[in-house]
Amino acid sequence: MRFCGRLRRVRSAGLCGLAACALTLSATAQSDDSEPDEPPPIARGVAPREVGRPTVRLDRLELPAGFPRHTELERHFREQLKHAARHADWGAKRGAKIEYRVKLEELSVRDGERVVHVRCTALGSLPKGRTTRTFIDFGGNPNERDKVVRHVLEIVARGVVTRLAAIERERRTQAPTN
Numbered sequence: 001m002r003f004c005g006r007l008r009r010v011r012s013a014g015l016c017g018l019a020a021c022a023l024t025l026s027a028t029a030q031s032d033d034s035e036p037d038e039p040p041p042i043a044r045g046v047a048p049r050e051v052g053r054p055t056v057r058l059d060r061l062e063l064p065a066g067f068p069r070h071t072e073l074e075r076h077f078r079e080q081l082k083h084a085a086r087h088a089d090w091g092a093k094r095g096a097k098i099e100y101r102v103k104l105e106e107l108s109v110r111d112g113e114r115v116v117h118v119r120c121t122a123l124g125s126l127p128k129g130r131t132t133r134t135f136i137d138f139g140g141n142p143n144e145r146d147k148v149v150r151h152v153l154e155i156v157a158r159g160v161v162t163r164l165a166a167i168e169r170e171r172r173t174q175a176p177t178n
Helices: 001-028 072-087 142-173
Strands: 055-062 097-112 115-126 130-140
Touching: 055 072, 055 130, 072 097, 072 142, 115 142, 130 142
Parallel strands: 055 097
Antiparallel strands: 097 115, 115 130
């Protein structure tokens, strides 16, 4: 009986020693050519995300004729543009300043049979004439008319800002040609 207890202790001590050796060997086997601050490898053609965020500002918001100024809808649209701009990848580092403009070309609401149709078109522009247009025709419950209009404005804001960010990111990653 004493022999079995002693054998168990020796076996567990041996396993602990083996585990300690394995940990030290794996730590020394790791290559020293990679630096700890270096980001993990990324697929070819995909650049690592820049550190920090640029300062992005809505320079001007133009609304269609007949659109009531300084209303809750305009405030909601501005908030959605700001939110989308904050979350978009502009391809610029901290300290960069990006200004963009948005012109809401059309916002029409018409009632159909048991559905409300909201049609919206927005034109986004960056300096030097780079522009994009976003269009949506959306239907929803006529009892929730305001909610449908707000939802359409959210989609348009995300669409126009995302496309503007892609244009700016592409411009920044292209090599300058001489």
